[in-house]
Amino acid sequence: MSAILELRGVSKQFAKHRALNDVSLAVPRGAFFSLLGPSGCGKTTALRLIAGFETPTSGEVWLNGTRIDHLPPYRRNVNTVFQSYALFPHLDVRGNIEFGLRRGLPKNGARDVAGLVRRVLEQVRLAGKESRMPSELSGGERQRVALARALVLAPDVLLLDEPLSALDPLLRKQVRAELKDLQRRVGVTFLFVTHDQEEALSLSDSIAVINRGTVEQVGTPQEVYCRPRSRFVADFLGAMNWFDQAGVRPEATHISRQRPENGACVRSAVVSRAIFLGSVMHIEVALGVADGAQEDESHTAIVQVAPNGECFQAGDQVHLWWNSSDEVRFPQ
Amino acid sequence: MSVFRSATRVRSMSRIRSIFAAPAAVLMIATLIIPLVIVAAYSTLTRGAYGGVELPWTLENYQRLIDPLYGAIFVRSFWIAGVSTLLCIALGFPLALFIARAGSRKNLYLSLVVLPFWTSFLIRTYAWMFLLRDTGLINSVLQAAGVIHQPLPMLYNDGAVILGLVYGYLPFAVLPLYATLERLDKSLFEAAADLGATPGSALLRVTIPLSAPGIRAAAILVFVPCLGTYLTSDLLGGSKTILLGNLVQNQFTTARDWPFGAAISILLLAIAMVLLLAARRSGEELL
Numbered sequence: 001m002s003a004i005l006e007l008r009g010v011s012k013q014f015a016k017h018r019a020l021n022d023v024s025l026a027v028p029r030g031a032f033f034s035l036l037g038p039s040g041c042g043k044t045t046a047l048r049l050i051a052g053f054e055t056p057t058s059g060e061v062w063l064n065g066t067r068i069d070h071l072p073p074y075r076r077n078v079n080t081v082f083q084s085y086a087l088f089p090h091l092d093v094r095g096n097i098e099f100g101l102r103r104g105l106p107k108n109g110a111r112d113v114a115g116l117v118r119r120v121l122e123q124v125r126l127a128g129k130e131s132r133m134p135s136e137l138s139g140g141e142r143q144r145v146a147l148a149r150a151l152v153l154a155p156d157v158l159l160l161d162e163p164l165s166a167l168d169p170l171l172r173k174q175v176r177a178e179l180k181d182l183q184r185r186v187g188v189t190f191l192f193v194t195h196d197q198e199e200a201l202s203l204s205d206s207i208a209v210i211n212r213g214t215v216e217q218v219g220t221p222q223e224v225y226c227r228p229r230s231r232f233v234a235d236f237l238g239a240m241n242w243f244d245q246a247g248v249r250p251e252a253t254h255i256s257r258q259r260p261e262n263g264a265c266v267r268s269a270v271v272s273r274a275i276f277l278g279s280v281m282h283i284e285v286a287l288g289v290a291d292g293a294q295e296d297e298s299h300t301a302i303v304q305v306a307p308n309g310e311c312f313q314a315g316d317q318v319h320l321w322w323n324s325s326d327e328v329r330f331p332q
Numbered sequence: 333m334s335v336f337r338s339a340t341r342v343r344s345m346s347r348i349r350s351i352f353a354a355p356a357a358v359l360m361i362a363t364l365i366i367p368l369v370i371v372a373a374y375s376t377l378t379r380g381a382y383g384g385v386e387l388p389w390t391l392e393n394y395q396r397l398i399d400p401l402y403g404a405i406f407v408r409s410f411w412i413a414g415v416s417t418l419l420c421i422a423l424g425f426p427l428a429l430f431i432a433r434a435g436s437r438k439n440l441y442l443s444l445v446v447l448p449f450w451t452s453f454l455i456r457t458y459a460w461m462f463l464l465r466d467t468g469l470i471n472s473v474l475q476a477a478g479v480i481h482q483p484l485p486m487l488y489n490d491g492a493v494i495l496g497l498v499y500g501y502l503p504f505a506v507l508p509l510y511a512t513l514e515r516l517d518k519s520l521f522e523a524a525a526d527l528g529a530t531p532g533s534a535l536l537r538v539t540i541p542l543s544a545p546g547i548r549a550a551a552i553l554v555f556v557p558c559l560g561t562y563l564t565s566d567l568l569g570g571s572k573t574i575l576l577g578n579l580v581q582n583q584f585t586t587a588r589d590w591p592f593g594a595a596i597s598i599l600l601l602a603i604a605m606v607l608l609l610a611a612r613r614s615g616e617e618l619l
Contacts, residue, residue: 053522073525086523090541099537100527149527 004029004189005157010059012045019045021213027191032183034192036200037210043193047159051080064156079150080159085142087134093145094130100153120152139167140175157189176203197237209233231330241301243267245329250302252326255318264321271316280304283312375594383588393595409576412490413558416497420554421547424505432513445503453500457567460496461487488570496564505550512546552611556604576600
């Protein structure tokens with residue numbers, strides 16, 4: 001797959017801090033690509049540089065074979081779904097969707113504006129709501145109008161700035177599934193900015209994990225989760241138990257009262273809390289100091305066991321064990 | 333029992349609160365309501381022989397307002413107030429937009445907008461006379477520079493009145509426009525650009541429609557006082573430019589026709605009220 005969007009050595013310096021530091025990324029055509037990182041890591045700045053609301057201090061932005069970093073936003077064939085949706089409050093649903101279509105006549109003659117609007121409304125399942133004002137819509141409907149307004153212009157890349165964060169948690173999971181469906185149906189490249197690792201893992205074809213203005217790792221969800229290339233990536237995506245320099249995911253960490261004799265790595269621990277979550281029992285343990293090892297920097301670990309399995313209570317003496325093939329290690 | 337007591341407390345609290353409003357209310361009744369009632373009463377009485385008013389009650393003063401002689405003054409007053417209002421909005425909108433996007437210097441620019449209020453409007457209007465008259469600063473400089481040989485007739489005409497009104501009431505347009513523009517969500521402008529709107533197109537299709545409440549408020553705040561202006565037209569318009577305000581003044585001074593002057597005042601008041609109510613009806617929150 002060829003890259004439709006490329007950042008080449010992009011840096012952005014604001015008055016007081018460096019938001020992006022020599023970032024290079026290639027987004028494949030048709031991909032659902034996520035920028036994942038904590039708030040303030042520079043992911044939104046990257047999106048704004050691509051949209052044209054900011055200009056890079058250095059570096060280049062290429063879209064579909066053209067360099068675009070010097071172009072104003074209205075000359076770039078990318079569209080944005082804003083975090084707040086930014087629907088025009090004085091226009092109804094139809095007016096919002098037509099906004100981008102009504103800028104002169106395109107080269108190939110008059111477009112069927114009404115037809116385009118009808119089709120995109122069907123795609124986002126808002127048919128029949130053309131005459132509603134934004135204030136009369138629910139949060140989920142507003143988000144779909146924001147999507148429709150951008151998608152109707154057939155952008156090379158659709159930029160989504162935390163589009164699910166304004167929705168209530170119950171709705172969020174449902175909309176997440178719809179978003180993925182929509183992307184598959186319309187085939188437009190999505191560049192999705194989020195701080196929610198679960199969102200990124202469940203939606204993306206590729207994830208770029210960003211921390212303090214630099215790209216820590218790019219890969220498929222499985223790659224970044226199972227083979228994190230830095231301690232930051234390991235910690236940011238899901239929980240990680242640290243045993244000296246080895247990281248082990250909670251689901252690969254096992255717990256038992258007896259010391260296992262299967263040749264696995266073992267650490268003794270004391271249960272500090274057991275929380276029943278329905279589908280799993282979530283157990284927090286305090287680690288003892290391993291024989292001969294230095295004091296670990298992290299003294300707690302998390303284990304998940306089946307809800308109908310062995311019962312553990314605070315204060316129980318236990319052993320944690322794992323297979324060394326499940327360890328992740330980073331060079332110092 | 334406790335519910336009853338707390339209800340009494342709420343009632344006595346609201347009584348205490350209404351005491352806070354009392355001084356202003358007394359002042360308004362004494363200086364606004366009572367004089368207005370007197371003006372309304374005068375407008376339905378007969379003109380006294382040496383000024384003042386006498387019985388009997390009559391509606392004749394209002395019938396005289398239909399006279400074409402006064403009709404021309406009405407038209408001229410509306411025209412001058414209308415042009416001044418349009419100019420105030422046309423000049424005030426870009427300025428308000430500039431201030432709303434000025435970041436940390438907003439407050440500095442806003443205080444510059446209201447700075448003229450620190451001196452008397454009368455003195456500032458005299459200053460315009462000093463600038464505009466035949467022997468004034470502008471004509472002297474232009475003549476000395478050889479640009480013109482005859483002084484330009486800049487004073488004592490409609491243009492001078494409009495200039496004075498626009499100058500005087502520009503802040504009344506800038507402030508409500510600024511209040512509206514400043515509250516607009518910045519991401520709406522980004523969304524417009526993102527959807528392909530050039531800056532000019534975004535201004536026409538997003539900024540101006542969304543600042544309609546501010547434009548309406550500015551229009552009323554400028555139009556109403558301009559319609560009743562007296563000082564500006566008297567000083568800058570000379571004897572040729574008679575407006576409603578000057579007509580009222582004439583009735584109470586030279587013409588000694590108090591009832592007719594009162595009737596014109598009531599009419600002006602009624603026009604202002606209708607405009608304000610119309611703005612209220614359209615959901616105005618700035619007035």
